[in-house]
Amino acid sequence: MDDDICLNFDLLRVYLPDNLEEKPSGFFNDFGSVNNYCPNSYCNTDLDKITAGFLLLFEKNCSKFKSTNSDENNTNAIFLYIISWLSYKLNQITGHSFTKVSDFYTEYVNNQTYTNLILNANKCTNIKDIINKKSDLLNINIQEMAKFYEPFKLLCSMYDNATRNIYDNTLSDNAIHFLNKYTDLNDYYNIEDTIHSKILYALLTDYNKLKTKCANRTTNPIQLPSLPTGRATKSFLRNSSMQISVIPMTFIFFGLIIYLGIVYKENDSKTQFKNQKNKEENKSLTCDSKSSDYFRNSNNY
Structure with a gap:
């Protein structure tokens, strides 16, 4: 130099x-x-x-x-x-x-x-x-x-x-x-x-x-x-714009996965709750039906 x-x-x-x-x-x-x-x-x-x-x-x-x-x-x-x-x-x-x-x-x-x-x-x-x-x-x-x-x-x-x-x-x-x-x-x-x-x-x-x-x-x-x-x-990574864009896209990708996981879990929980509720309602209807049959049979005697 x-x-x-x-x-x-x-x-x-x-x-x-x-x-x-x-x-x-x-x-x-x-x-x-x-x-x-x-x-x-x-x-x-x-x-x-x-x-x-x-x-x-x-x-x-x-x-x-x-x-x-x-x-x-x-x-x-x-x-x-x-x-x-x-x-x-x-x-x-x-x-x-x-x-x-x-x-x-x-x-x-x-x-x-x-x-x-x-x-x-x-x-x-x-x-x-x-x-x-x-x-x-x-x-x-x-x-x-x-x-x-x-x-x-x-x-x-x-x-x-x-x-x-x-x-x-x-x-x-x-x-x-x-x-x-x-x-x-x-x-x-x-x-x-x-x-x-x-x-x-x-x-x-x-x-x-x-x-x-x-x-x-x-x-x-x-x-x-x-x-x-x-x-x-x-x-x-030498292009600063690339560095700026890669990082947010990574967060967006993982954020989307987490969001979809939460939505799926929430929907699954709702489905299970709904199925459980339907089972309980069906069970209740069955019990009511049996009770009605019992009382009708009792009156016939």
Whole structure:
């Protein structure tokens, strides 16, 4: 993982915190060249700020995307990390109709307004070309992609620990937390030839680089836990709507069985009661008939 990518996110979070309720340490419109990507050079809404931050992250990594010597796996990783942040932020706000990242890009970025803003920024005028070449990576659900942001953020924290030679419990705790998050996502989303598997691969690759670095230290080497590499085992539940629908249907099914059982038992009890009542009535009629016959015979004598 390139240290610069994590630093760019750290700087952006100063002006646009991950938590919407958190007060930013700096005024957003004062952040570097971010105003170049704001309508009328000023971002008013959360969506304006998120879009500007998204484009600024591409500007900061423009040289890596443009370089012919760049490893495609590395540029894909940077691209996916940016998309995970974007999805995380979009998932926090309301008032938009975006379901996939591609919806956001098509409706909000890929228009004349932002085309002019990008061209006038004079920093990375081919941002849209970079994004369009990797447009297949935009075809992912925003809610799902947002889940990958926290593991990426944890990975950046671990790289920061290693860079500053902080090899204490902080690094180990972050590694365990990352392992748990990664394992959970892997169980649901590691399906071959999907965007999910690509970002899992990016996280795995960058984590293993750090793992090797920690293990090869000349003094006090650290053995970080290994990550799972198997395919998803819970992929049938990865769609939240499916999870929501399966559970109520299960309750409905069992509820129906219980209801039918109660109805059957109640009807059976009524039937038994009715049969018993009929028997008693028949018995009573028989007794009355015998009594009448007895009295008639007595009178004849």
